[in-house]
Amino acid sequence: MNTTGNSFEQSTDGSWVDLSRFDNRWYCPGRGMFVRGLWYVISLLVFEGACVPCYAPKRWLLRLFGAKVGRGLVIKPRVWIKYPWRLAVGDHCWVGQGAWIDNLADVRLGSHVCVSQQVYICTGSHDYRKQTFDLITRPVEVANGAWLGAKALVIGGVTIGANAIVAAGSVVTRDVPVAAIVAGQPARPIGERRCRG
């Protein structure tokens, strides 16, 4: 126990963490170095830039790298996908410009899901209670018909229910019920979605 009442060994610079002891060797990225390197380059050339405006080659490449991609995926320029082999997308989804699917753990998008511009799906975290700042990864699921508004941030471990709406700029830290409309930081229910047909 140190003077602050917790069990951290405080370092001389006052830090409660020692990042030099961070060890993520247990984490399995799901593919070897070569495939990850190849994806890195392809992602840079095809997905992260604006040179390839058409969607069919992107769908083909995602499938080639192990993503489960349904029909009709629209994927705009400047999209970051960490590991395609940890991505499943249903039919007729849209992924907007600047979206970032940081899928250290599985990300599943159902069918007719709209991921708007600059959404960040963040599956990684750290155990801040430990001096070693251990890596934590948790999956994210976005069910059929849900809409993530522009610049929404979804934290790992969350399920967005079918037809739910996450308002622009919201930070989702808890599951979102089916057809709920949530907003804010953290996102809280502000209404219920109704369908006019």
Ligand SMILES: CC(C)(COP(=O)(O)OP(=O)(O)OC[C@H]1O[C@@H](n2cnc3c(N)ncnc32)[C@H](O)[C@@H]1OP(=O)(O)O)[C@@H](O)C(=O)NCCC(=O)NCCS
């Ligand atoms: C969530 C959304 C669909 C709600 O639209 P709406 O049903 O017309 O709702 P309103 O504008 O009437 O707002 C209802 C309430 O929610 C609040 N609200 C709406 N959007 C919000 C947001 N992004 N963050 C925080 N609160 C929000 C409003 O301030 C309002 O609060 P009040 O009742 O206290 O005045 C809309 O605000 C939104 O975020 N759209 C996403 C836009 C987008 O991402 N576009 C990308 C193009 S693909």
